Amino acid sequence: xxxxxxxxxxxxxEEDLLALPLLLILPxxxxxxxxxxxxxxxxxxxxxxxxxxxxxxxxxxxxx
Numbered sequence: 001x002x003x004x005x006x007x008x009x010x011x012x013x014e015e016d017l018l019a020l021p022l023l024l025i026l027p028x029x030x031x032x033x034x035x036x037x038x039x040x041x042x043x044x045x046x047x048x049x050x051x052x053x054x055x056x057x058x059x060x061x062x063x064x
Contacts, residue, residue: 028047
């Protein structure tokens with residue numbers, strides 16, 4: 001998959017699990033940012049370690 005410009009997905013409301021599949025499909029080196037209630041902004045750079053953690057969590061909770 002090739003994305004030539006930044007992409008923004010905006011969720012109006014709560015969607016706590018949206019980040020998990022995005023961690024699997026975004027290109028290596030992409031940056032995923034999302035708000036964490038009472039904490040602030042979370043910034044994740046996509047790499048193989050992050051993908052494995054996301055996949056393992058999705059498998060454990062039945063999101064496969």
